[in-house]
Amino acid sequence: MIRNIKLYFSFLVASLKRMMEYRVDCLVGMVSQIAFQIIELVFIWIIFQHTDNIAGWNFEQLLLLYGIMMLSISITDLLFDSTYDIGKRLIRKGKFDTILLRPVHPLISVLGESETSTALGYMILSIVLIVSMLIKLHISITVLLIIKILYFGILGGFIIGGIQTIFSIAGFWTYKSNEVVWSVFQLHKLAEYPIEIYNRFIRILITIILPFAFASYYPAVDYLEIEQNYIIYIVPLITIIIWIIAVSVWNWALKKYRSTGN
Amino acid sequence: MAIIEVKNLVKKYKISEKENGILGYIKHLFHPKYKEQIAVNNISFNIEKGELVGYIGENGAGKSTTIKMLTGLLTPTSGQVVVNGIVPNEKRILNNKQIGAVFGQKTQLWWDLPVIESFKLIKKMYEIPDEDYKNNLKKFTKILDLKDLLDKQVKNLSLGQKMRCEIAATFLHNPKVVYLDEPTIGLDILVKENIRKFIKDINKEQHTTVILTTHDLKDIEEVCDRIILIDKGTIIYDGEKEVFKNKYGKHIIAEFIIQNKNSNITVETIEEEFEIIEENETSIKIKFNHERLTIIDIVKSISKYCEILDMHIQEEGLEEILKEIYRGELIND
Numbered sequence: 001m002i003r004n005i006k007l008y009f010s011f012l013v014a015s016l017k018r019m020m021e022y023r024v025d026c027l028v029g030m031v032s033q034i035a036f037q038i039i040e041l042v043f044i045w046i047i048f049q050h051t052d053n054i055a056g057w058n059f060e061q062l063l064l065l066y067g068i069m070m071l072s073i074s075i076t077d078l079l080f081d082s083t084y085d086i087g088k089r090l091i092r093k094g095k096f097d098t099i100l101l102r103p104v105h106p107l108i109s110v111l112g113e114s115e116t117s118t119a120l121g122y123m124i125l126s127i128v129l130i131v132s133m134l135i136k137l138h139i140s141i142t143v144l145l146i147i148k149i150l151y152f153g154i155l156g157g158f159i160i161g162g163i164q165t166i167f168s169i170a171g172f173w174t175y176k177s178n179e180v181v182w183s184v185f186q187l188h189k190l191a192e193y194p195i196e197i198y199n200r201f202i203r204i205l206i207t208i209i210l211p212f213a214f215a216s217y218y219p220a221v222d223y224l225e226i227e228q229n230y231i232i233y234i235v236p237l238i239t240i241i242i243w244i245i246a247v248s249v250w251n252w253a254l255k256k257y258r259s260t261g262n
Numbered sequence: 263m264a265i266i267e268v269k270n271l272v273k274k275y276k277i278s279e280k281e282n283g284i285l286g287y288i289k290h291l292f293h294p295k296y297k298e299q300i301a302v303n304n305i306s307f308n309i310e311k312g313e314l315v316g317y318i319g320e321n322g323a324g325k326s327t328t329i330k331m332l333t334g335l336l337t338p339t340s341g342q343v344v345v346n347g348i349v350p351n352e353k354r355i356l357n358n359k360q361i362g363a364v365f366g367q368k369t370q371l372w373w374d375l376p377v378i379e380s381f382k383l384i385k386k387m388y389e390i391p392d393e394d395y396k397n398n399l400k401k402f403t404k405i406l407d408l409k410d411l412l413d414k415q416v417k418n419l420s421l422g423q424k425m426r427c428e429i430a431a432t433f434l435h436n437p438k439v440v441y442l443d444e445p446t447i448g449l450d451i452l453v454k455e456n457i458r459k460f461i462k463d464i465n466k467e468q469h470t471t472v473i474l475t476t477h478d479l480k481d482i483e484e485v486c487d488r489i490i491l492i493d494k495g496t497i498i499y500d501g502e503k504e505v506f507k508n509k510y511g512k513h514i515i516a517e518f519i520i521q522n523k524n525s526n527i528t529v530e531t532i533e534e535e536f537e538i539i540e541e542n543e544t545s546i547k548i549k550f551n552h553e554r555l556t557i558i559d560i561v562k563s564i565s566k567y568c569e570i571l572d573m574h575i576q577e578e579g580l581e582e583i584l585k586e587i588y589r590g591e592l593i594n595d
């Protein structure tokens with residue numbers, strides 16, 4: 001396990017190194033993603049021109065929630081970005097066979113190929129958002145709070161990354177797996193708003209089926225001290241469960257893949 | 263005990279039979295129909311430690327399929343593979359540690375990284391001791407002439423340069439068994455020779471077991487001691503290369519330089535063992551069965567038609583033998 005994690009980081013560092021080769025691509029990716037996020041923020045602002053709260057949440061609180069989700073996403077992008085297009089990039093080109101021949105679990109190799117161009121921009125933007133909203137909301141920024149924000153940010157990143165990893169197995173059947181993962185990923189947008197605004201079906205969707213809400217909503221409720229909530233304590237458990245499922249699903253897909261041949 | 267044991271190995275591929283058009287596609291979605299194709303049909307062999315085996319056969323004979331099963335990339339439909347006491351398909355990671363493999367032009371190196379960085383990652387993956395790594399790197403750099411390549415990115419290397427690095431990467435962790443599936447495809451003669459020499463050297467030093475598939479029979483001539491010949495999924499020969507040549511290489515090719523030809527040379531009574539491959543005003547090339555005829559017989563019958571100035575005699579190589587086998591001319595026992 002330790003060996004695998006070490007190797008994962010070796011692969012990741014190699015992959016980030018190689019990304020540095022393409023500074024222009026990186027910059028373009030970063031700028032366009034930040035522009036995209038700012039447009040979304042403008043939308044939220046427009047909504048608040050017509051109302052002063054959404055399900056009891058005011059503008060600043062909502063932006064805090066938004067920032068928390070963005071922090072989680074930045075972690076996901078940094079560590080698990082490569083789950084998007086394994087169909088096209090690895091399986092279809094036959095590169096996956098060389099990965100299967102390595103003395104590590106193929107998932108480690110695949111995840112280690114992440115090359116994000118968005119993580120840094122998101123991280124900076126999310127920290128700016130979170131800090132400025134905490135100040136505006138007169139929430140004192142204690143060491144404990146900072147630790148909490150980082151801790152739940154990382155776990156949130158792992159939850160979303162785990163969900164992506166589960167759906168990435170679509171790549172074994174279709175080289176358009178990026179669209180499958182992308183569609184699922186887009187559902188995280190639902191968790192950028194307080195879940196009170198949703199009906200039961202959507203609530204179940206984003207807390208139980210695809211627990212995006214644990215990467216944003218529940219931590220936000222805790223930081224805002226809206227109510228005593230103990231649910232935050234199960235976030236690590238949820239992360240672990242997601243990853244157990246992800247690894248099992250992957251092993252199952254690998255078995256299928258090896259019996260059909262490619 | 264043999265290092266590779268293969269017993270009654272079978273691989274059937276399922277090929278989906280889709281009908282044309284969108285309707286056929288939808289039909290297939292709900293009611294998939296498959297056709298089975300047997301790629302490897304009940305093969306068995308044992309390979310001892312340190313053997314250099316050439317695994318040959320026509321396109322589509324089932325070579326790559328076999329290699330994929332030996333490496334654990336592909337699950338056999340039935341039958342058994344044991345490599346150094348491990349079933350590759352069940353204990354993949356453990357098996358991967360002790361083997362190395364090259365598949366044609368798929369690279370195991372990191373495309374955008376300098377070669378040396380890939381080597382360092384490989385060192386980490388296989389947990390190669392510093393000492394071994396240093397020694398191997400030095401040795402491989404020398405034999406394969408990698409000195410100027412190590413700092414280049416893989417994507418900027420030519421095919422031959424890439425393959426040399428690829429071969430080095432494959433042997434870096436002192437694997438016990440190495441599978442090479444068409445490692446010389448597309449390479450020039452010098453690089454081919456370089457790689458052959460490398461394989462032979464390492465085999466001598468480390469007793470690495472090597473299974474090599476190739477369509478360049480020079481590879482086999484120079485590297486392998488043993489041949490396994492597969493045809494339509496079944497093994498039709500397994501044994502020493504020299505024995506193979508003696509058994510099937512019954513022909514000799516003689517080329518005569520001639521002048522004053524008085525008529526076209528016709529094949530008379532001895533038709534079956536005597537074949538004119540090429541004929542023109544100044545030369546003639548003849549293939550004959552050396553068990554039935556001698557070169558003297560040939561000279562005698564040709565000299566009736568022309569004056570012989572010179573001649574070259576050549577034993578039939580693997581290539582000619584295989585051509586005959588593939589055409590179905592030789593094996594009927």
Ligand SMILES: Nc1ncnc2c1ncn2[C@@H]1O[C@H](COP(=O)(O)OP(=O)(O)OP(=O)(O)O)[C@@H](O)[C@H]1O
Binds near residue numbers: 260300301324325
């Ligand atoms: N993934 C696959 N699905 C279906 N059929 C396959 C698959 N891979 C190979 N085959 C078929 O199995 C047979 C054996 O193929 P294989 O690749 O093992 O041949 P080979 O001996 O390596 O040939 P070559 O010299 O051309 O590389 C062929 O008829 C091929 O069409």
Ligand SMILES: [Mg+2]
Binds near residue numbers: 325326327443
């Ligand atoms: Mg092949």
